[in-house]
Amino acid sequence: MxxxxxxxxxxxxxxxxxxxxxxxxxxxxxxxxxxxxxxxxxxxxxxxxxxxxxxxxxxxxxxMQTTVIGVPPQGAITRDNVTLTVDAVVYYRVVDPVKALVNVHDYPSAVLQVAQTALRSVIGKADLDTLLGDRERINAELKAVIDAPTEKPWGLLIERVEVKDVALPEGMKRSMSRQAEAERERRARVIAADGEYQASRRLADASRAMAGTPGAYQLRLLQTVVDVAAEKNSTLVMPFPVELLRFFDKFTRDTEPPAAERPQAGRPEPAAPVAGDGHRGPLT
Structure with a gap:
């Protein structure tokens, strides 16, 4: 049992x-x-x-999941001879598991090595402005370069490649900062000049409009006085009204005698006749 x-x-x-x-x-x-x-x-x-x-x-x-690997910072020289350091991140996944096991040994490490080589190659063909301003183009070129040797022979699909950071030398950073500051100053001057030009045109239009109405100048003067008084200044200087001067000038012209009645300089006035025998003499 x-x-x-x-x-x-x-x-x-x-x-x-x-x-x-x-x-x-x-x-x-x-x-x-x-x-x-x-x-x-x-x-x-x-x-x-x-x-x-x-x-x-x-x-x-x-x-078969999407795998993310980080590409360590790589030193590279751009097409315009700027030395910089660039790092990136690669997203890939296996589409043919048989090829991934049989055709390549340790495919994650192989993808990393290809990504490092491609990063230096693509950066060397681009200039600094393209690298900083057209990041999408750089990412697309990196994806195409890495995907070519890995998809068909290794059974891997590179889904996405992103440049994470671009480290510039300190001297280049200072130069770019000065360039950006000069560009901003130029734009500010252009905007200020354009504003002055537009303001001068508006003032010229306003001056032509007020020229036909003399009272408009006086109204503008009163408005300016109100604006200045609102600032609570201790002293207010009032200009003499131009219209009052014109009034006095017109009044003076109206009250002056005609030219025929004005005494002429250098000619004595005639003596008044004396009644009697016709003899003139001093009055006693």
Missing amino acids: ETVVIGVVIVIVFLGLLGALSIRLVQQYQRGIVFRFGRVLTPVREPGLRLIVPVADRMVRVS
Whole structure:
């Protein structure tokens, strides 16, 4: 009886060990590649519980998720001979797990090496203004350069490449700062000059409009006085009204005698006649 129990226990343990060696679990984001005596078996194992032949088969699980790797800072020289340091980030995923395992050893490391080489190559073909101002173009070129040697032979798809940071030398930073400051000053002067030009045109139009109405100058003067008085100044200087001067000038012209009645200089006035014998003499 004891022998039978021991035999049953041994069988159960053997079956459990055989099941443990035969059953493999493939996650939803994975694909299983089975090697039988070193050769790849098709098809690729889909997610779920999968059976393999113990000892003869070996399963390798490959993740199909998007993987992100950071490219360390790389020193490069741009086309316009500016030395800088650039780092980037690469997003890729496996599209053919068989090629990723068979055709390349340690594909994450291989992608990193290709990304470093491509980063230095693309930066060397671009100038500094393009690198700083047209980042989308640089990213597209990096993606194309990295994707070419990795998609078909390695079964990898480069989804996205982004340049993270561009470190410029301190001297270049100071030069760019001075250039930006000069550009802002130029724009400020142009805007100020344009404003002065427009203001002068408006003042000229206003002057022509008020020329036909002399009272408009006096109204403008009164408005200016009100504006100045609102500032709470201790002293207010009032200009003499021009209209009052014109009034006095007109009044003076109206009250002057005609030219025929004015005495002429250098000619004595005639003496008044004396009644009597016709002789003139002093009055006593």
